[in-house]
Amino acid sequence: MEDFEPKIIAFLCKWCTYAGADLAGVSRLKFSPNAVPIRVMCSGRVDPSFVLDAFAKGADGVLVGGCHPGDCHYAQGNYKTLRRVKLLKMLLKDMGLEEERLRLEWISASEGNKFREVVNDMVIKIKEIGPSPLKKEESK
Amino acid sequence: MSKANIAFYWAASCGGCEIAVLDINEKILDIIEKANILMWPVAMDTKYEDLKKMKDKSIDVCFFNGAIRTSENEELAHLLRKKSKILVAFGSCAHEGCIPALANLFNKKLIFDRAYQETETTVNKENTLPMTSFDVKEGEIHIPEFYDTVKTLDQVVEVDYYLPGCPPTPNIVEDAFNKFLTGDLPPKGAVLAPVKALCDECPRKKKDKTIETIYRVYEKEADPEKCFLDQGIICMGPATRSGCGHQCIKGNMPCTGCFGKTPEVNDQGAKMISALASVLAVENEIELDEKKVEELISKIKDPVGTFYRYSLASSFIKRKVIK
Numbered sequence: 399m400e401d402f403e404p405k406i407i408a409f410l411c412k413w414c415t416y417a418g419a420d421l422a423g424v425s426r427l428k429f430s431p432n433a434v435p436i437r438v439m440c441s442g443r444v445d446p447s448f449v450l451d452a453f454a455k456g457a458d459g460v461l462v463g464g465c466h467p468g469d470c471h472y473a474q475g476n477y478k479t480l481r482r483v484k485l486l487k488m489l490l491k492d493m494g495l496e497e498e499r500l501r502l503e504w505i506s507a508s509e510g511n512k513f514r515e516v517v518n519d520m521v522i523k524i525k526e527i528g529p530s531p532l533k534k535e536e537s538k
Numbered sequence: 539m540s541k542a543n544i545a546f547y548w549a550a551s552c553g554g555c556e557i558a559v560l561d562i563n564e565k566i567l568d569i570i571e572k573a574n575i576l577m578w579p580v581a582m583d584t585k586y587e588d589l590k591k592m593k594d595k596s597i598d599v600c601f602f603n604g605a606i607r608t609s610e611n612e613e614l615a616h617l618l619r620k621k622s623k624i625l626v627a628f629g630s631c632a633h634e635g636c637i638p639a640l641a642n643l644f645n646k647k648l649i650f651d652r653a654y655q656e657t658e659t660t661v662n663k664e665n666t667l668p669m670t671s672f673d674v675k676e677g678e679i680h681i682p683e684f685y686d687t688v689k690t691l692d693q694v695v696e697v698d699y700y701l702p703g704c705p706p707t708p709n710i711v712e713d714a715f716n717k718f719l720t721g722d723l724p725p726k727g728a729v730l731a732p733v734k735a736l737c738d739e740c741p742r743k744k745k746d747k748t749i750e751t752i753y754r755v756y757e758k759e760a761d762p763e764k765c766f767l768d769q770g771i772i773c774m775g776p777a778t779r780s781g782c783g784h785q786c787i788k789g790n791m792p793c794t795g796c797f798g799k800t801p802e803v804n805d806q807g808a809k810m811i812s813a814l815a816s817v818l819a820v821e822n823e824i825e826l827d828e829k830k831v832e833e834l835i836s837k838i839k840d841p842v843g844t845f846y847r848y849s850l851a852s853s854f855i856k857r858k859v860i861k
Contacts, residue, residue, distance in 0.1 A: 446815075447808035447854065454854035467826035474820055480828065481815035484835055489811070492643070492842045494859030531859040 404458035404524040406517070408433040409448065411441045413471040414506045415463030421510030429514040430521040433461060440464070441502075442475025446486050449500065453490075456533035459499045459524045461516070466504040476504070496527050542598040542719060544569075545577040546628075547618055549604030549611035550638045550688065555629035556580035556603065558705035562712045572719050573598075589617060597621050599718045601628040601701075605638045605851060606689040610682035619695040624718065630704040632691040633729075634798045634806075635851025637704070639688040642850050642857035643842060646686045690851045700729040704796035704848060707782045731781035733801050736793050739780045744768065747817040752837035755792065766792040767817060772844055777803070777810035796848045805854050807845030 410416040416437045422429065438444055441464025449460050462483060464476040483502040491497055503516050548556055557580065560566060576597060577584040600622035606612050619625050630636035641649060650667050654660060670683050691697050701714055714730045717723055724730070737744070744765040753770045760766060766773035766787075774795035775787075782797055799806040818834055838844055846853055 445808065446811045447803075447805045450805055450808050450854035454856075468824075474823070477820050477823055477826060478816050480826065481818050481820070481831055481835070482811060484831055485811045485815055485838075485841070488835065488838070489807070489841045489845070492858070493855050494861070495855075531861070532855070 402525060402529055404432050404521055404529070405456070406433040406459040406461055406520060406524070407452040407457045408435045408461040408463060408517075409438050409441065409444045410435050410461075410463040411443075411465060411471075411476075412437055412439050414465035414469065415441070415503070415513065417507035418463070418505040418509045418513045421507065422513045423510075425510050427510060427514045429518050432521050433517045440470065440472050440475035441479040442470070442472065442477075444479060444482070446482055449486055453495065453499070453530065453532055456530055458530045458533070459501065459520055461520060462500075462502045463505050463513070463516075464502070466506055469506065495531070498523050498527060499530065542573040543576050543596060544573045544718075545575070545597045545600045545618070545622070546579070547577060547600065547602050547604075547614060548579055549602065549614065549632070549691075550607035551604030551629065551631045552637075553580060555631070555705045558629070558703075558708075558711060559601075561705075561708040562715070563708075565712055565715075569715055569719070586614070586617075589621065592621050594620050595623050597623065599624045599626060601626045602632050602691055603628040603705075605631040605635050606685070606691065606694050607638055607641075608682040608684055612685075612694055613682075615691060615694045624698045625691075625695065626714070626718075627691045627697045627700045629706055630702060630796050630798065630848045632697075633700045633702055633852075634849040635688055635690050636796070636848045639690075639849075639851035640843065640847070642688055644858070645860050646684055648860070650684075687857050688851050693851070698726050699723075702729055702731050702779055702797040703782060707785065709783060710781055729779070729798075729801070731779055731797060734780050735800050736775040736778045736780045736782070736784060736787075736797070740765070740775055740784050740787055742766070742787065748819050749814075749817050749834075750819050752834065754837075754839065760790055760792075762790045772814065772838070774806075774810055774845075774847075776813040777806050794847050795845075798849055798852075806849040807842075807853055810845045 410419055419435055441462055444462050452460050464479050470476045487497045487500055490500060501520055505512050600618045602618060627633045631638055654662055654667055671678055671680050701710060710731055742765045743763055745768055747767055749770050751770050760769055760771055771792050773792035775793045778793050778795045779797040779800050786793055795806060803809050
């Protein structure tokens with residue numbers, strides 16, 4: 399699996415993490431191109447079915463990015479996201495998928511560098527655990 | 539007017555759906571007046587050979603209950619599809635996989651090992667396992683193949699209508715019979731039950747929810763007047779279709795989700811996770827205490843069995859990944 403390039407679906411909140419990713423871009427930071435960003439109004443908008451759908455369609459990882467606790471534009475969206483992600487991780491474990499494939503990070507609009515580090519780190523970790531087994535089943 | 543031809547069949551099911559037909563009591567007599575029953579394994583002896591000899595599309599409506607677990611189930615699904623004008627997935631197993639689909643947390647090997655080796659009362663020194671063919675004095679005998687994964691009926695053949703429920707309740711069954719016999723049918727692919735969530739018809743008193751602790755059903759005697767979720771007992775009502783007449787709720791038991799997802803929803807368990815996450819002690823929270831959240835959700839002992847009891851086969855992930 400030398401040439402394995404993970405595909406990571408990144409649900410990023412408009413107010414913080416997406417702006418942070420934007421900052422990483424305009425600052426010309428170099429980082430792995432594996433994350434496919436999808437902008438949502440709030441990390442609380444990320445329905446668990448989006449995450450499961452992404453995995454079912456063969457994503458190797460899913461990143462959910464939201465504002466730091468207390469900073470949510472909608473007051474409590476990210477508090478609910480935390481619970482959703484924890485419940486989802488519990489479910490993924492029962493379904494035989496590695497927990498590391500799903501990651502929640504608080505990244506503010508000024509943390510372009512943190513976004514870069516999170517994506518790079520996630521790519522390394524997913525390369526270690528290998529491609530999503532659901533992708534393999536698909537091709538069978 | 540000539541009588542309509544109807545048929546029933548059971549695949550991987552408990553047999554409850556076949557009996558559920560009789561839950562409509564004496565109204566079954568009205569149906570027999572208007573229709574011939576060509577096949578009904580629980581009550582009549584029809585051979586597969588007879589079925590094969592029928593002309594294509596000679597059955598007007600076939601009610602197929604049970605999930606697809608073996609090659610026999612699959613063969614009959616294809617055969618009945620060919621012989622029927624309308625094929626109805628009757629009950630939760632055919633509709634969404636139901637309890638048999640919880641076996642998707644295992645595979646054929648694990649199930650066989652458990653059933654034919656590991657169970658405490660089993661002695662199987664020669665390690666005899668079911669085989670698809672076997673030679674005996676009289677010749678070779680064949681039994682159906684047991685699949686790794688349980689599927690819903692519509693993952694195998696095209697399905698025209700769905701009847702939800704484990705089993706479908708008498709009001710739903712009666713209503714469906716009337717619709718088929720009068721020809722007053724909704725668009726193809728419809729689930730023949732109301733579109734709203736169970737909470738909409740639930741009579742319990744509900745307030746703005748924040749769950750501080752999660753209780754399992756046996757840990758707490760529920761107040762029959764108050765919403766289960768308000769009392770910290772997980773009830774699948776918010777993510778489940780209504781139409782069952784909230785029978786479990788009336789019996790002071792929370793909904794476990796047998797009527798399946800509501801329309802526009804792709805995954806019942808994901809919706810319930812979403813709903814539950816919104817009420818897990820989130821109001822007036824100032825500091826985000828991850829430990830407390832983890833502690834709270836660790837009270838859910840069986841996430842798949844709680845959120846996907848009836849819908850695992852039709853969920854996004856469908857089965858456990860076993861390496």
